[in-house]
Amino acid sequence: MQFSYYFGYKYRLTFAAKPDMVCPSSGNQNFMKSVVKAQQAEDSAETGAQQIRDAIREAIVERRLSPGTKLSESDVGNLFNVSRTLARAALQALSYEGLVSVEKNRGAFVAYPSPDEARQIFAARRLVEPGILREAAARITPADIAQLRQLLLEEGRLMSERGQTARRAEIKASGDFHLMLAEISGNAIMLRFMEELVARSSLVIALYGQSTASSCGHSEHGDIIAAIENDDLDRACQLMLHHIAHIEADLDLRERKSLGLKEAFEL
Amino acid sequence: MQFSYYFGYKYRLTFAAKPDMVCPSSGNQNFMKSVVKAQQAEDSAETGAQQIRDAIREAIVERRLSPGTKLSESDVGNLFNVSRTLARAALQALSYEGLVSVEKNRGAFVAYPSPDEARQIFAARRLVEPGILREAAARITPADIAQLRQLLLEEGRLMSERGQTARRAEIKASGDFHLMLAEISGNAIMLRFMEELVARSSLVIALYGQSTASSCGHSEHGDIIAAIENDDLDRACQLMLHHIAHIEADLDLRERKSLGLKEAFEL
DNA sequence: ACGCAAAAAATCGTATGCAATTTAGCTACT
DNA sequence: AGTAGCTAAATTGCATACGATTTTTTGCGT
Structure with a gap:
């Protein structure tokens, strides 16, 4: 709508929607297991919202999603084939990390740090x-x-x-x-x-x-x-x-x- | 069920369920406005989940809720007179702060740090x-x-x-x-x-x-x-x-x- | 044409409902 | 009597639904 980067975003999300290939790349991705495992370790299987959160975070950090891009709950939900409930949860989570800013009644945006x-x-x-x-x-x-x-x-x-x-x-x-x-x-x-x-x-x-x-x-x-x-x-x-x-x-x-x-x- | 502190918890939530008396005590509570306002400042009106989150956090920090206490979504929702959706959101938020730990398919508990x-x-x-x-x-x-x-x-x-x-x-x-x-x-x-x-x-x-x-x-x-x-x-x-x-x-x-x-x- | 007002569309906030998983209670069997 | 296994209740995970708020569009008057 407002950002042409939207296509990059769409591409990414389509790709990320397959939850089985979350980290297919080079081998050093999971090096923080040793500390983290003590903290959760319990079920290993991430809940749906967490997977979406991780996928979006990765997209933001790797700059496939530009600051300011709108992340509407419906869009995110559709692209990952989940309901708005999960999309919303993922966006909320990202807002706690400061990567997206959610504005009341207006929606979530990739953070645009001042x-x-x-x-x-x-x-x-x-x-x-x-x-x-x-x-x-x-x-x-x-x-x-x-x-x-x-x-x-x-x-x-x-x-x-x-x-x-x-x-x-x-x-x-x-x-x-x-x-x-x-x-x-x-x-x-x-x-x-x-x-x-x-x-x-x-x-x-x-x-x-x-x-x-x-x-x-x-x-x-x-x-x-x-x-x-x-x-x-x-x-x-x-x-x-x-x-x-x-x-x-x-x-x-x-x-x-x-x-x-x-x-x-x-x- | 497992902790007799549960009564303290119930008491607290009954009290906290009145959202208008969130911070009735001495005047120095809002001293962090000056920094925070730059970050949100937008609508001032917190969404319901945030109010519940704040109330529970306060209860935990002031030790009215003991570590290990179970916080079931229905209970929290009932005590604040909101749906499980909001209760769940609040508990999720607290889990990002490390104050409650949510275990998949088992529920949320006041964190019990090792x-x-x-x-x-x-x-x-x-x-x-x-x-x-x-x-x-x-x-x-x-x-x-x-x-x-x-x-x-x-x-x-x-x-x-x-x-x-x-x-x-x-x-x-x-x-x-x-x-x-x-x-x-x-x-x-x-x-x-x-x-x-x-x-x-x-x-x-x-x-x-x-x-x-x-x-x-x-x-x-x-x-x-x-x-x-x-x-x-x-x-x-x-x-x-x-x-x-x-x-x-x-x-x-x-x-x-x-x-x-x-x-x-x-x- | 331009600006403003009202309706329509889109989007968010929250509640409710159903499926899935966990927990408990109970029966049966050794 | 004690334990294994099964059934029922409780609780969470997620989806759908509806009212509220915002944004866009439409239509009218000047």
């Missing part, structure tokens, strides 16, 4: 990621480091590839680095918080990112791992802060108030 | 609260300090009083101190996170707290404010860490595996 929200998201990351890094470094095992390195490799490989799907996978891998550190820290609560922050960061970058280049400086991730291996925690934290600052520096967070008024033409 | 979860909650607080403190100190105004002091006064007053309601209000006020710092920091995301952590801390203390005394050392709050006023940030952070450690030290986090097995009788 510049101020964007700043707060990165401020939060600067606040928590060094701490997570320290916790992670204290508990990290050689196996963990190997897995981190593997993730890096994958990221690099995707970086060199061309095409939309590679770009999307790269975005995901880049975020997964930060998530994996949180996972290693062994704190499920911080992991969940980081998931939220990384997901919302993706939205912010989609909105305000300037460089067409990758979202994360790839080499910086490697440097951080190296510093951890050298037991140079202070340096690792410093690098992490620089890394976050680097991402943020690529944003143009000036308020652009829809530029729909006269300025758009009277320039 | 000792490990408890440790993670406090680890998270140690990780973020110093950072929040630093942010808050950088932006704090004399008016903020006055408000903090007022909160302290209120807390002290309630501490000397007797009775259940005073105790509950004291619990709330004690948490509000930490929340107010987050609010002053100006970061709505961190504020929301802290709300979750404080709420879950209340659950943990209810479960594992030993001392019958107050949950928070009252004087420690005052010391932190003083350190902030003296621009001694390092000391303020140190005090904050000590304060959190102090709360945690009052817990008995030994795994008591429902003590239902033989040990309970073969002692």
